[in-house]
Amino acid sequence: xxxxxxxQRTALLMGSFVFAVMNDIITTMFNKKFMEELFKPQELYxxxxxxxxxxxxxxxxxxxxxxxxxxxxxxxxxxAFKYQVLLCPRSKDILLVTFNHLDAIKxxxxxxxxxxxxxxxxxxxxxxxxxxxSAGEFQLIRQTLLIFFQDMHIRVSIFLKDKVQNSNGxxxxxxxxxxxxxxxxxxxxxxxxxxxxxxxxFDLYGDRVLKLGTNMYSVSRPVETHxxxxxxxxxxxxxxxxxxxxxxxxxxxxxxxLMGGLEIKKPxxxxxxxRLNLFTTDEEEEYAALTRPEELSYKVINIQxxxxxWQNEELARIMGEFxxxxxxxxxxxxxxxxxxxxxxx
Amino acid sequence: xxxxxxxxxRDKQLTYFAAVHGSxxxxxxxxxxxxxxxxxxxxxxxxxxxxxxxxxxQASWCVLPSRVLLVLTSQKGIQMYESDGSxxxxxxxxxxxxxxxxxxxxxxxxxAASGRFICVGTSSGLVLVFDIPxxxxxxxxxxxxxxxRDSITDIASEDGDADLVTADDSGALCVWRxxxxxxxxxxxxxxxxxxxxxxxxxxxxxxxxxxxQIRLYEAMSGALRATVSAHARWIxxxxxxxxxxxxxxxxxxxxxxxxxxxRSPDTGxxxxxxxxxxxxxxxxxxxxxxxxxxxxxxxxxxxDLSEIVRYGQV
Numbered sequence: 331x332x333x334x335x336x337x338q339r340t341a342l343l344m345g346s347f348v349f350a351v352m353n354d355i356i357t358t359m360f361n362k363k364f365m366e367e368l369f370k371p372q373e374l375y376x377x378x379x380x381x382x383x384x385x386x387x388x389x390x391x392x393x394x395x396x397x398x399x400x401x402x403x404x405x406x407x408x409x410a411f412k413y414q415v416l417l418c419p420r421s422k423d424i425l426l427v428t429f430n431h432l433d434a435i436k437x438x439x440x441x442x443x444x445x446x447x448x449x450x451x452x453x454x455x456x457x458x459x460x461x462x463x464s465a466g467e468f469q470l471i472r473q474t475l476l477i478f479f480q481d482m483h484i485r486v487s488i489f490l491k492d493k494v495q496n497s498n499g500x501x502x503x504x505x506x507x508x509x510x511x512x513x514x515x516x517x518x519x520x521x522x523x524x525x526x527x528x529x530x531x532f533d534l535y536g537d538r539v540l541k542l543g544t545n546m547y548s549v550s551r552p553v554e555t556h557x558x559x560x561x562x563x564x565x566x567x568x569x570x571x572x573x574x575x576x577x578x579x580x581x582x583x584x585x586x587x588l589m590g591g592l593e594i595k596k597p598x599x600x601x602x603x604x605r606l607n608l609f610t611t612d613e614e615e616e617y618a619a620l621t622r623p624e625e626l627s628y629k630v631i632n633i634q635x636x637x638x639x640w641q642n643e644e645l646a647r648i649m650g651e652f653x654x655x656x657x658x659x660x661x662x663x664x665x666x667x668x669x670x671x672x673x674x675x
Numbered sequence: 676x677x678x679x680x681x682x683x684x685r686d687k688q689l690t691y692f693a694a695v696h697g698s699x700x701x702x703x704x705x706x707x708x709x710x711x712x713x714x715x716x717x718x719x720x721x722x723x724x725x726x727x728x729x730x731x732x733q734a735s736w737c738v739l740p741s742r743v744l745l746v747l748t749s750q751k752g753i754q755m756y757e758s759d760g761s762x763x764x765x766x767x768x769x770x771x772x773x774x775x776x777x778x779x780x781x782x783x784x785x786x787a788a789s790g791r792f793i794c795v796g797t798s799s800g801l802v803l804v805f806d807i808p809x810x811x812x813x814x815x816x817x818x819x820x821x822x823x824r825d826s827i828t829d830i831a832s833e834d835g836d837a838d839l840v841t842a843d844d845s846g847a848l849c850v851w852r853x854x855x856x857x858x859x860x861x862x863x864x865x866x867x868x869x870x871x872x873x874x875x876x877x878x879x880x881x882x883x884x885x886x887x888q889i890r891l892y893e894a895m896s897g898a899l900r901a902t903v904s905a906h907a908r909w910i911x912x913x914x915x916x917x918x919x920x921x922x923x924x925x926x927x928x929x930x931x932x933x934x935x936x937x938r939s940p941d942t943g944x945x946x947x948x949x950x951x952x953x954x955x956x957x958x959x960x961x962x963x964x965x966x967x968x969x970x971x972x973x974x975x976x977x978x979d980l981s982e983i984v985r986y987g988q989v
Binding site for chain 2: 416419421464465466467469470474476477480481483496500501502503505
C-alpha cells in the first residue's frame with residue numbers, strides 16, 4: 331500500500347534520477363557523431379525538424395513526457411532562447427549566451443570526466459568556428475535566428491512576473507540599461523546610457539559578464555505558459571508547409587544523419603522509468619493537450635513510419651541503427667508513476 | 676537592413692508601403708487619411724514556381740524617369756516587379772556554383788542610379804548594375820563592380836558629381852561616378868563596425884553603423900566631417916528627405932532620430948542638427964522611411980511588429 335514516504339529516501343531517489351537523466355541527455359547530445367552533423371554548414375532547420383530533434387533528446391533518458399508537457403517544455407525553451415537572442419546588446423554576445431549554456435551544462439556533469447571531456451571538445455569547436463567571425467556576420471546569424479522565432483508570443487509566467495515580457499507577449503526592451511555601449515549622450519529623449527564595465531570572456535573558461543543564457547530557474551520558479559492571444563495576426567504568417575511534402579527531401583536526409591548520431595536509451599522491463607509532468611495534475615495536462623490552439627501545435631515527424639519511402643541505402647542503414655523506442659504518449663501507465671515505484675522498494 | 680520601403684504617389688494621393696517579413700513582402704497602400712486601400716503579398720520565388728521560399732533581405736522601390744520598379748532581394752536572387760507588385764518583369768538568379776560551404780548567399784542593397792540603372796549588391800561583395808529600358812522586360816546586366824570584399828549592406832545614389840555609394844559588412848564604403856561605365860572615385864576605410872545603411876545628399880554621405888554611430892563624409896574626397904553617437908545599438912535604417920536634407924535613423928535601441936543636414940553658407944562645412952526623437956516602445960526597429968520628399972511624415976517597422984507605424988508632423 332501507499333505508506334508514508336521518508337523524505338530522505340525521496341530526496342535520494344530524486345537526486346539519483348535527476349543525475350541519471352542529466353547524464354543521459356547530456357551524453358547523448360554531446361556525442362561525437364551528433365556534434366559532427368551539427369557543425370556541418372547547412373540551412374537552418376524548419377520548425378518541425380527542430381521539434382523532432384528536441385523530442386528525441388528529451389527522451390534520451392529514462393524520463394518520459396506526455397505530448398502536453400513536451401509542448402510546454404518546448405514553448406519554454408523557444409521563448410527563453412528568443413528572449414536571450416533578442417536582448418543581446420552586441421551581435422557577438424549570442425556566442426556568449428551559448429557559452430553560458432555550456433558552462434551550466436558542465437556544472438551539471440562536473441563529476442563525470444568522460445562527458446565533461448565531450449562537452450569541452452564541443453566548446454573548443456565552437457571557439458574555433460565562431461570566434462573569428464565579424465560583428466556583421468554575427469548580426470546575420472542573429473537575424474536568421476530571429477526570423478525563425480518571429481511571431482511567437484507565448485507568455486511565460488516567469489517572464490511576466492519579472493516584467494521582461496508584456497501581457498501581449500512582446501518582450502520589454504530596456505532603455506535605461508547599464509550594459510549598453512555608450513557614454514552619456516545628451517539627447518532629451520528620456521533614455522540614459524552608461525558605458526559597460528568590461529567585455530565577457532570568449533575562452534574555454536572565463537567570466538562571461540553577460541547574464542543572458544544563465545539558469546533562469548536557479549531560484550524555484552513557476553513554469554506556466556499562456557496560450558491565449560498568442561498569435562494575433564495570422565495574416566503575417568507564412569504557412570510552414572506550402573509544398574505537398576511536409577519536409578523537403580534534403581531536410582529529411584539531414585535529419586536522418588542527425589538522428590543517426592543520437593543513441594537512444596530504451597528502458598527495458600526491469601529498469602524503472604519515470605514520467606515528467608509539467609502541469610500540476612494529470613487532468614490539467616490532458617486538458618492542455620486538448621485545448622492547445624491549432625496554430626501552435628507542433629507536428630512532430632515520426633521517422634519510423636516513413637522508412638519505406640526512402641530509396642537511399644545510406645539512409646536506410648542509418649535508420650536500421652536506430653533502436654525502436656516506445657511511443658511515449660501511449661506507453662505510460664500507472665506502473666511508471668514514481669510513487670508506485672517507490673512503494674515497491 | 677531597412678525592411679521598409681515607401682513610395683509616395685502625389686497624383687493619386689496615395690502612399691505605398693512594402694515591408695519585409697521573413698520570406699514574404701507585404702504591400703499596402705494607404706490614403707492620406709490613413710485608410711488602407713489595398714493589400715498584397717509577394718514571395719521570393721524562382722521564375723514564378725513555388726519552390727521552397729527563401730528569406731527576403733530587402734524590398735525597395737526604384738524611381739527612374741520613365742518607370743518605377745519594385746525590387747526584391749533574397750537568398751535566391753533578385754526580382755523586379757511593376758511598382759504595384761502585380762507583374763514580375765525580371766528575375767536574376769544568384770550563382771550558386773560551389774560557394775564556400777560556410778558562406779551565406781544572398782542579394783542585399785538596392786538603388787536606382789543615373790536615371791537608367793538599378794544597382795544591387797551581393798553577399799560576395801559584388802555590385803550588379805542592371806540596365807533598365809524605359810519600358811518592357813528587356814533588362815540586362817550591364818556591369819559588375821568588384822571592389823568590396825565583404826557582403827554589401829546598402830547602396831545609395833543621387834545625381835551629382837558622385838553618383839553612387841556602396842557599403843559593406845566590414846564598414847568600408849566605395850564612392851563611384853558613372854559616365855559610360857562606373858568608375859571608383861574614392862574608398863573610405865572601415866573602422867571596425869558594419870555600415871548597415873548609407874545615404875547620399877548634396878555631395879554628403881551619411882552612413883549608419885552597427886555601433887550606433889552616424890558618420891558624415893564628403894563624397895568626392897571621402898573625408899570624414901562629423902561623427903554622431905546617435906544610438907545605443909545597431910542602426911538598421913537611414914533615410915533622407917531630399918528636398919529638405921532631413922535625415923532619419925532607426926535602430927535596435929527602439930528609437931527613431933530625426934536630424935537636419937546642411938552646408939554652412941560661409942565655409943561650406945557639412946553640419947548636422949538633431950531635430951526630434953521618437954521611441955517605439957519595446958520594438959527593435961528594422962526599417963524606417965520618410966513618407967514624402969520633404970520629410971514631414973515617416974513610418975517605422977520593427978521585429979515581431981505586425982504593423983507599420985506612421986508619424987506625422989503636427
